[in-house]
Amino acid sequence: MQKKRVVLNYPSHLTDQPVISRLIKNYDLEINILRGWITPREQGRLVLEITGKRPALEAGMNYLKEMGVETQPLAQDVRWHEDRCTHCSACISICPTKALDIDRKRMEVSFHKDRCIACEGCIPVCPYQAMEILF
Numbered sequence: 001m002q003k004k005r006v007v008l009n010y011p012s013h014l015t016d017q018p019v020i021s022r023l024i025k026n027y028d029l030e031i032n033i034l035r036g037w038i039t040p041r042e043q044g045r046l047v048l049e050i051t052g053k054r055p056a057l058e059a060g061m062n063y064l065k066e067m068g069v070e071t072q073p074l075a076q077d078v079r080w081h082e083d084r085c086t087h088c089s090a091c092i093s094i095c096p097t098k099a100l101d102i103d104r105k106r107m108e109v110s111f112h113k114d115r116c117i118a119c120e121g122c123i124p125v126c127p128y129q130a131m132e133i134l135f
């Protein structure tokens with residue numbers, strides 16, 4: 001089984017279509033909606049964690065493309081500005097997935113994009129605006 005975290009951008013004409021339920025039903029994928037904004041007659045956006053066998057995942061992603069839904073990896077939309085980070089560790093206990101982690105011996109914080117679920121928990125606690133979510 002493979003897991004992907006992706007951001008979906010919906011054109012306005014698809015916001016009332018059962019795109020996600022078809023993805024689950026027709027491609028045997030598990031979908032976890034991490035975040036979502038869909039406004040009638042406007043573009044919508046969803047952050048999904050999709051789990052399934054590799055061929056099913058590929059077929060599901062092709063289906064989204066054919067439907068006109070743009071997808072991009074979640075990691076592209078979450079940024080850790082290392083130059084602003086003072087390694088104060090205020091974010092460590094907040095992050096639910098250990099995407100922000102600390103080496104206790106060296107007191108050095110690191111960011112692991114692949115673990116981030118874009119929950120935004122770190123945004124208000126970071127005093128130096130070192131974390132940014134671009135949606």
Ligand code: SF4
Nearest residue numbers: 095116117119120122
């Ligand atoms: S957005 Fe959430 S999961 Fe991602 S680094 Fe911040 S606290 Fe961790």
Ligand code: SF4
Nearest residue numbers: 085086088089091126
């Ligand atoms: S709260 Fe901000 S400055 Fe402090 S360790 Fe986390 S990312 Fe770095």
